Amino acid sequence: RVVAIGAGPQRLKRDISTRKYDKPTALFVGLELERKGGLVLLESWRRVADAMPDAELVIVGAAPPPGASCPRVHWLGRVWDHEKLRTLFLEARLFVMPSLFEPWGLVFHEAMGHGLPCIGTDTCAMPEIIDDGATGLIARAGDADSLADALVRLLSNPAEAEAMGREAHRRVLAEHTWTRVADRIGSELAAGA
Numbered sequence: 001r002v003v004a005i006g007a008g009p010q011r012l013k014r015d016i017s018t019r020k021y022d023k024p025t026a027l028f029v030g031l032e033l034e035r036k037g038g039l040v041l042l043e044s045w046r047r048v049a050d051a052m053p054d055a056e057l058v059i060v061g062a063a064p065p066p067g068a069s070c071p072r073v074h075w076l077g078r079v080w081d082h083e084k085l086r087t088l089f090l091e092a093r094l095f096v097m098p099s100l101f102e103p104w105g106l107v108f109h110e111a112m113g114h115g116l117p118c119i120g121t122d123t124c125a126m127p128e129i130i131d132d133g134a135t136g137l138i139a140r141a142g143d144a145d146s147l148a149d150a151l152v153r154l155l156s157n158p159a160e161a162e163a164m165g166r167e168a169h170r171r172v173l174a175e176h177t178w179t180r181v182a183d184r185i186g187s188e189l190a191a192g193a
Contacts, residue, residue: 003188007106008178011086012113016169019090019115021162024055024155027092027116029085029107030099031078033062037098037121037141044098044148045070048155051148055155058088089114093161094154098139098147102126112136112172117164119150135168 013019026048030036038059045057049071056072064075079085089095095111096119108118108129118136120126132138137150154161174180 001192005181005184005188006176007104007109008176008181009106009110009113009172011082011089011110012172012177013086013090013115014173016115016166019165021093021158021165023091023093024052024158025092026055026057026094026096026119026151026155027060027088027111028057028062028096029060029088029111030097031061033065035099035101036062037100037147038062039065040098040100040142040144040147041096042068042070042073044144044151045073047144047148048151051152052155055151058092060085060088086114089116092116093158094119094136094151094165096120096147096151098141099124099126100141105129109172109176112165112168113176115165115169117154117161117168119147119154121147131167131171133164135164135171 048055058074060076060079095116098121102124104125111118118130120130120138121141122138123141127138130136130138139150140146
């Protein structure tokens, strides 16, 4: 018999009571730009930038593809400093990783563990992690227009982004810490004994 237990984030912030959602910044964290939907994200960002001249996209991990030029996109490369990465999570309004294929996507729980609403796609495990309309938004995989709509919606509405981010954080603390994962493992082992 197979039981899905899940996993806990490596990084999270237990108290986000003073967290602000005032900067229209989207954060992407991932090394494999193409598989994780980064090229679709760059295509959609042009529309986002037209609609929201003050919005910014921060890309951590991946290197820019040849000829990449999008307005207000900041390429940080790999960030090894955990405190710097934590600060990036806390300064963004939302997390976006529109993967074309994503077996699990632990980084979504890390983002939620910092109070970020998440934007993912309707493929693989992302709809299991992101509760569409409650903890973030689901866009159609590979669809730059669908992704741009989701980005503009949350970047232009800090109150909605905050409500989703706080709900995402509450759920991570309630169900997706390593303590809760260990509890589920223990329960399943005891039930099978």
